[in-house]
Amino acid sequence: MISxxxxxxxxxxFTYVMDQLEPASSxxxxxxxxxxxxxxxxxxxxxxxxxNKTLIGLTEQVKIYTRIxxxxxxxxxxxxxxxxxxGEALGEVDLFEIKRFxxxxxxxxxxxxxxxxxxxxxxxxxxxLNGALELLDxxxxxxxxFYISGRxxxxxxxxxxxxxxxxxxxxxxxxxxxxxxLLNQRSELAAREQAEEDAxxxxxxxxLRPYAEAMIRNADAIGRLDLTLQKAKLxxxxxxxxxxxxENGMRFVEMTNPQLxxxxxxxxxNFTPLTMxxxxxxxxxxxxxxxxxxxxxxxxxxxxQLVHYCFYVxxxxxxxxxxxxxxxxxxxxxxxxxxxxSFGGEIVRLQEVLQExxxxxxFVLMDEFARGTNPxxxxxxxxxxxxxxxxxxxxxxxxxxxxxxxxxxxxxxxxIGLERMNPDVLEEEIANIxxxxxxxxxxxxxxxxxxxxxxxxxxxxxALNICRLLGLDDEIMYLIKNG
Amino acid sequence: xxxxxxxxxxxxxxxxxxxxRGYNSLSIIGMCKNAGKTTVxxxxxRDTTIAEHTLALTSIGRDGEAMDLVTGTKxxxxxxxxxxxxxxxxxxxxxxxxxxxxxFTTGIATPLGEVVVLRARSDGxxxxxxxxxxxxxxxxxxxxxxxxxxxxxxDGAAGRKTLCSRRLAEATVLCTGASCGxxxxxxxxxxxxxxxxxxxxxxxxxxxxxxVMLMENHxxxxxxxxxxxxxxxxxxxxxxxxxxxxxxxxxEGAVTNQLLDPLLRSGALTRGIKxxxxxxxxxxxxPDALRRLHxxxxxxxxxxxxxxxxxxxxxxxxxxxxFDSTEFLRTMTDAxxxxxxxxxxxxDDVL
Numbered sequence: 001m002i003s004x005x006x007x008x009x010x011x012x013x014f015t016y017v018m019d020q021l022e023p024a025s026s027x028x029x030x031x032x033x034x035x036x037x038x039x040x041x042x043x044x045x046x047x048x049x050x051x052n053k054t055l056i057g058l059t060e061q062v063k064i065y066t067r068i069x070x071x072x073x074x075x076x077x078x079x080x081x082x083x084x085x086x087g088e089a090l091g092e093v094d095l096f097e098i099k100r101f102x103x104x105x106x107x108x109x110x111x112x113x114x115x116x117x118x119x120x121x122x123x124x125x126x127x128x129l130n131g132a133l134e135l136l137d138x139x140x141x142x143x144x145x146f147y148i149s150g151r152x153x154x155x156x157x158x159x160x161x162x163x164x165x166x167x168x169x170x171x172x173x174x175x176x177x178x179x180x181x182l183l184n185q186r187s188e189l190a191a192r193e194q195a196e197e198d199a200x201x202x203x204x205x206x207x208l209r210p211y212a213e214a215m216i217r218n219a220d221a222i223g224r225l226d227l228t229l230q231k232a233k234l235x236x237x238x239x240x241x242x243x244x245x246x247e248n249g250m251r252f253v254e255m256t257n258p259q260l261x262x263x264x265x266x267x268x269x270n271f272t273p274l275t276m277x278x279x280x281x282x283x284x285x286x287x288x289x290x291x292x293x294x295x296x297x298x299x300x301x302x303x304x305q306l307v308h309y310c311f312y313v314x315x316x317x318x319x320x321x322x323x324x325x326x327x328x329x330x331x332x333x334x335x336x337x338x339x340x341x342s343f344g345g346e347i348v349r350l351q352e353v354l355q356e357x358x359x360x361x362x363f364v365l366m367d368e369f370a371r372g373t374n375p376x377x378x379x380x381x382x383x384x385x386x387x388x389x390x391x392x393x394x395x396x397x398x399x400x401x402x403x404x405x406x407x408x409x410x411x412x413x414x415x416i417g418l419e420r421m422n423p424d425v426l427e428e429e430i431a432n433i434x435x436x437x438x439x440x441x442x443x444x445x446x447x448x449x450x451x452x453x454x455x456x457x458x459x460x461x462x463a464l465n466i467c468r469l470l471g472l473d474d475e476i477m478y479l480i481k482n483g
Numbered sequence: 484x485x486x487x488x489x490x491x492x493x494x495x496x497x498x499x500x501x502x503x504r505g506y507n508s509l510s511i512i513g514m515c516k517n518a519g520k521t522t523v524x525x526x527x528x529r530d531t532t533i534a535e536h537t538l539a540l541t542s543i544g545r546d547g548e549a550m551d552l553v554t555g556t557k558x559x560x561x562x563x564x565x566x567x568x569x570x571x572x573x574x575x576x577x578x579x580x581x582x583x584x585x586x587f588t589t590g591i592a593t594p595l596g597e598v599v600v601l602r603a604r605s606d607g608x609x610x611x612x613x614x615x616x617x618x619x620x621x622x623x624x625x626x627x628x629x630x631x632x633x634x635x636x637x638d639g640a641a642g643r644k645t646l647c648s649r650r651l652a653e654a655t656v657l658c659t660g661a662s663c664g665x666x667x668x669x670x671x672x673x674x675x676x677x678x679x680x681x682x683x684x685x686x687x688x689x690x691x692x693x694x695v696m697l698m699e700n701h702x703x704x705x706x707x708x709x710x711x712x713x714x715x716x717x718x719x720x721x722x723x724x725x726x727x728x729x730x731x732x733x734x735e736g737a738v739t740n741q742l743l744d745p746l747l748r749s750g751a752l753t754r755g756i757k758x759x760x761x762x763x764x765x766x767x768x769x770p771d772a773l774r775r776l777h778x779x780x781x782x783x784x785x786x787x788x789x790x791x792x793x794x795x796x797x798x799x800x801x802x803x804x805x806f807d808s809t810e811f812l813r814t815m816t817d818a819x820x821x822x823x824x825x826x827x828x829x830x831d832d833v834l
Contacts, residue, residue, distance in 0.1 A: 076588070093573050093599055096585035147584035147604060160582060160605065167565075167606040190580035190607060 013259030024072035028226025041322035047310035086209030089202035096146035240312035287415025293399035324360025330367035416447035510652035512639035517662035519797030539632030541570035541613035560608035572612035581607030660797030
């Protein structure tokens with residue numbers, strides 16, 4: 001399964017991104033609700049190409065696109081009415097909705113054709129259904145209201161004329177007994193009118209049946225174009241890029257995550273864009289204790305997930321492989337609801353993931369695997385997992401603060417953290433800040449960027465620095481340093 | 484207000500339609516089921532001067548069924564003229580025997596399907612089931628006007644729960660009759676009491692309405708020099724003592740005997756205060772409580788008042804007994820300050 005769980009989608013910011021989309025039509029909203037990952041890399045490429053065509057269209061034919069979006073706003077979901085065609089007699093409201101939809105197609109289709117002569121969208125076609133419209137508009141006045149016209153049947157016209165005469169007589173009478181007979185006569189005529197209307201509705205329902213499939217196709221196409229349009233607008237808003245689907249490694253340049261960026265912004269901080277390459281086998285991220293690693297993992301997860309849902313990605317440049325499955329193992333997501341300790345939960349989850357991985361090419365993310373157990377064994381487990389993943393048909397990205405893990409990975413990234421800061425300057429800087437506010441201030445000095453680490457480099461040692469900056473008791477600091 | 488004697492009023496007697504002709508929107512509410520709302524509605528629909536205008540009809544909740552769903556009694560149908568606009572629920576369309584033109588679907592859901600707006604392309608009877616929320620009705624009325632309606636008539640449900648404030652309808656007709664009780668005196672008394680509550684005046688301080696907007700989950704608002712927001716469960720007696728300069732007590736939700744009685748009994752509060760509710764449908768006070776308020780020189784106010792244009796009385800009940808028509812009209816006229824009109828609904832008038 002490439003699709004993540006609901007909690008994971010929320011956690012990595014996928015849900016946040018989806019919530020930014022506001023399809024104009026009810027079919028677009030339906031398409032968004034039913035959004036599924038693509039089945040193949042080719043499908044992703046076709047859909048990304050549709051987004052690209054839309055982006056070009058939004059600059060070259062913006063007025064037409066805007067008009068189409070406006071028209072989409074009044075498109076209502078009438079799948080229920082369409083599905084009833086050919087069955088029982090359609091109700092007047094069904095017929096009204098279908099007629100309105102057909103009239104909307106008459107407005108949308110010519111505009112679509114204008115954009116499509118340039119764009120040549122894959123799998124999207126919107127066309128007028130004049131035959132169906134003529135059935136529902138026998139007078140041809142193209143008004144978006146519906147009534148069972150006398151044109152459908154001379155018998156209906158005759159009944160209505162007769163009824164009208166009775167109604168006119170009723171109008172001239174005052175209240176009293178004498179109009180009982182007229183009222184009964186009217187009721188009888190109204191019943192005949194209704195029977196005749198029922199027969200016409202039944203006929204219309206059968207005659208519309210052959211158009212039902214085309215109506216559904218148009219409804220789907222509206223949903224798809226609408227969603228594509230929203231994806232394109234999202235890409236513009238965030239400066240997202242068209243990812244290249246490759247079979248040979250992944251590369252993300254200046255990658256961001258809108259949800260995390262928003263959260264940071266609210267606290268007055270900026271998101272540091274991340275650049276990284278991933279190859280088959282395991283890649284490890286190490287870094288200081290105060291965040292950065294999880295942010296990197298979530299950002300990669302979000303963008304890889306977006307590629308599989310055929311979205312542009314939040315990066316300057318992106319090359320991504322197409323995976324058969326995607327897995328995240330993270331202690332805070334392996335909820336205690338399974339009744340296991342966090343460590344137990346991780347191991348059970350790992351076993352599940354390993355079985356899933358056999359089914360194809362997998363993308364695996366692990367946030368501080370085995371952090372909940374003792375450091376010696378934890379590090380050994382993490383090393384074992386990295387070595388194992390190196391040999392499997394997968395791309396894996398792991399974060400860890402254990403030593404001796406990164407060396408086993410194909411690639412090693414490090415969160416820069418406080419490394420480029422002069423600790424003395426920083427210490428002076430925060431000396432006057434109350435202890436409880438220092439965490440936030442240190443976070444501001446953290447460099448969350450990633451650097452590629454070569455084999456001989458030492459893993460970062462920021463933990464003691466942070467203890468000192470946070471004003472940890474001198475006596476404890478002394479004991480820590482001197483064992 | 485000058486109090487007319489019974490004779491004076493009879494001499495200036497107007498028909499129901501005379502009383503409501505000038506309004507562009509009207510709601511009809513009933514003291515009880517079978518009080519004659521539909522008869523009133525039909526009388527309005529038959530009026531030739533009113534019929535010159537394009538009428539739009541809808542209701543709060545459901546009304547107009549041939550048989551009353553609750554009591555199982557026969558009910559008169561609503562007979563509309565060609566050209567009228569009707570907003571009703573989709574599943575009632577088959578029970579409307581007008582020639583129908585569907586104009587638009589509102590997206591408002593009811594237990595009987597979506598509310599649909601149609602134009603009557605012939606005279607005929609209709610059944611109404613409209614939105615149940617006031618905000619939806621306000622928006623629907625707006626759409627009906629856009630579609631050409633000149634007068635909007637809203638058939639309210641029985642009881643005051645779905646009262647139509649002026650936000651919704653310029654004027655209201657209250658229907659009452661023999662169906663509301665076996666004793667004429669009781670029906671008159673109860674109607675007169677409801678009339679007094681419905682006649683509650685709008686609050687005269689615009690700043691109070693602004694202060695009310697500050698309320699979130701609060702239940703009370705004391706308003707004097709500045710607004711004091713209070714949560715549900717607050718000891719109002721204490722709060723009123725503490726903020727002795729308060730001139731208004733706004734209550735979000737129901738204003739009941741139980742709420743006011745302890746305050747009225749408390750000797751500490753000597754100054755008169757205005758008790759304010761959102762609208763008259765929130766006032767659940769007994770005649771006794773009203774009297775006590777009056778004695779203490781406290782006043783009752785609402786944020787949104789209604790304009791009661793007339794009381795329509797129906798001496799015939801749906802349960803086999805009737806009141807004396809002249810007597811009923813006379814005692815009712817004496818008991819209230821609003822014009823009273825007689826609507827004789829024997830239950831067999833299908834028009």
